[in-house]
C-alpha cells in the first residue's frame with residue numbers, strides 16, 4: 213500500500229530524448245558551427261592567459277586594485293595571487309579565468325542587446341520575464357543537462373551552460389537601467405532631433421550604465437560559480453581540481469583549490485565593483 | 496512688432512487613448528471632456544484649438560493644471576502627435592512632415608525648455624549645452640566654442656565642467672535655456688520653465704528672459720499656470736480651460752474686457768500693481784506753466800484751479816521744475832523771476848513703470864509725480880489718489 217502505483221508511469225524522458233535527437237539531426241550543423249566558434253574563441257583566450265607571464269598578471273591585478281580602490285587593496289590582491297601560485301594552481305586558475313572571461317563576453321554580447329530590446333518592447337519584456345525568473349530559480353546543475361545533450365562533454369558545453377546561467381542579471385539590469393531613465397530626459401533628447409540610435413547611445417545607455425555595470429558584476433560572479441560546477445562535465449580549471457580532490461578524498465588538495473576559488477571570487481568582485489563606481493555620475 | 500505669422504495652429508485636437516480617431520467624431524459632435532472620459536475611456540487633451548503666433552513675440556498660454564497646456568505645446572514639436580488639425584510653421588504644415596523633415600525641424604527651428612529641466616545628468620554643463628549641436632554632427636571644436644558663448648549669455652561662465660546636479664535649481668534652468676539657445680532656433684517652447692523655482696529666483700529669471708528677448712527676438716511660446724507671470728511676460732496671452740482656448744489678447748485687453756465669468760474670476764486674482772503702468776493712470780494736469788508765461792500767470796493758474804503747485808516746462812514741453820503758490824507770491828513781491836524759484840524735489844517716472852514701483856514713491860511724495868519720456872518731455876502727472884484707486 214505504501215508504494216506509488218506502478219501503472220502511473222509516464223515516460224517523459226524518452227520524448228525529451230526524441231526531441232534532442234531531432235534537434236541534433238536537423239540543426240546538427242548549427243551546433244557544430246557554434247562548437248567550432250566557441251572552441252576557437254576559448255582557445256585564443258586560454259592561450260593568451262597561459263602566455264601571459266605570471267608577474268604580469270600579478271602586477272596587473274595589483275595595478276587595477278590600486279586604481280579602482282586603493283593601493284593597499286592592490287598589494288593585498290597581488291599577495292593573494294602569489295598565494296594561489298604557491299599552491300601550484302597557477303595554470304588551473306588561468307584556465308578558469310579564460311572560461312569566465314569567455315562566458316562573460318558572450319553573456320554581455322547576448323544580454324545587453326536583449327535587455328535593450330526588453331526595455332523598448334513591452335511584449336518582449338512580458339515574454340522574457342517568466343523565462344528569466346525560471347532561469348534564476350533553477351539550480352545551476354540543471355543547466356548541465358541540455359548542454360551535455362547538445363554538445364557532449366568538454367569545454368564547450370561548460371561554456372554554453374555558464375552563458376545561459378550567467379546571462380539573466382545583465383539582461384534584467386540593462387532593461388531596468390534603461391526603463392529608469394527619466395521620461396523628460398528622453399523627451400529632451402527627442403526634442404533636439406536625435407535619431408533613435410543617438411538617443412540610445414548618447415542618453416539612455418550612459419544613464420543606465422551604472423545599473424548595467426552592477427548587472428555585469430553579478431553576471432561575472434555567477435559565471436565564476438558556474439565554471440566551477442561545470443568542471444563536472446569536463447571543464448578544466450580550479451573546479452576540476454576540487455572534483456579530483458573530492459573523488460580521492462584528498463583534503464589538502466581540495467582545501468588549496470577551494471581557497472583559490474574564493475580568492476579569485478573576491479578579487480573579481482572587488483575589481484568589478486570598483487569599476488561600477490568609476491561609472492557613477494553625481495545623481 | 497513685426498506682423499509676420501510664425502506659427503499658425505488650426506483646429507488642433509489631441510485625444511489620448513487606444514483609438515483616438517474613433518473618438519474624434521464624437522468630440523466633433525460636441526461631447527464634453529467628462530463625457531468622453533466616462534463613455535470611451537479616452538482623455539481629451541486639447542479640443543479644436545486655433546491661434547496664431549507672430550514672429551518675435553512672447554505668446555503665453557495660461558491655464559490651470561490639467562487644462563491641456565503641456566499637451567498643446569508638445570504638439571508644436573510633435574512630441575505629441577495631434578489627432579486632428581494642422582500646425583503651420585513658416586507656412587509649412589509640420590504635422591505632415593516625414594521622419595527626416597521632422598528631425599531637421601527639431602534640430603534647426605525649434606527648441607524646448609522643460610519644467611523639470613530635463614538635463615542630462617551624466618553630462619557636464621557644457622556637454623549638455625553642446626547636445627543639440629552634437630546631434631547635428633557639428634565638429635567638437637566649433638560646438639565647444641558656441642556652447643561657451645551661450646553659457647556666458649545666461650551667466651554661467653566658470654560652471655562649464657560641473658555636473659547639472661551640482662547646480663541650484665535656477666542655475667539648472669539656465670543650463671536648460673542655454674541648451675535650447677545653442678542651436679539658435681527661431682522658436683523657443685517653454686513649458687512652465689520657472690514653476691519649479693523659488694519665487695525670488697523666479698522673478699529674477701523672468702526679468703532675464705525679458706532682457707534676453709529684447710536682444711534675441713525669438714518667437715517664444717511660454718506656458719504657465721500663474722496669471723501674474725502670464726501677464727508680466729506675455730505680449731499676448733491665451734487663456735485655456737478644459738482643452739479649449741477661452742480668450743486670446745494682450746494682458747490689457749484680457750484685463751479690461753474678460754471674455755467670460757471664468758476669466759473674470761481669474762483676472763480678479765491678478766496683482767494689478769504688476770500690470771498697470773504709469774501711462775495707464777496718468778492724466779493731463781489742469782494747469783501747466785511755460786517758462787515764458789512768467790510769475791503772474793503761474794499765480795493766476797494755481798489760484799483758478801485751486802492747486803498749490805504747478806509744473807514748469809520749456810517751449811518744447813521739456814520739464815524744467817515745479818513752483819509752489821507760496822514761493823510765487825513771495826517772488827512777485829521781491830521782483831524775482833520764475834527761474835529763481837524753480838524747485839526740483841519732486842519725483843519723475845517713465846510711462847512704462849509699473850505701479851508696483853510707483854506705490855512707495857506716491858505715498859511719500861509731497862508733490863504729484865511727473866511722467867516724462869526719455870527726452871524729459873512732459874507727458875502727464877500722477878497723484879497719490881490715482882495710484883491707490885487703480886488698485887481697487
Ligand SMILES: Nc1ncnc2c1ncn2[C@@H]1O[C@H](COP(=O)(O)OP(=O)(O)O)[C@@H](O)[C@H]1O
Pocket residue numbers: 511512538539540558559560561562563564565566567
Ligand atoms: N500621455 C498621456 N496619456 C493620457 N492622458 C494624458 C497624457 N498627457 C496628458 N494627459 C491628460 O491630458 C490632460 C491635459 O494634460 P496636460 O496637457 O499635461 O495639462 P497641463 O499641462 O495644462 O497641466 C490631462 O487630463 C491629462 O491627464
Ligand SMILES: [Mg+2]
Pocket residue numbers: 564565566687
Ligand atoms: Mg503641464
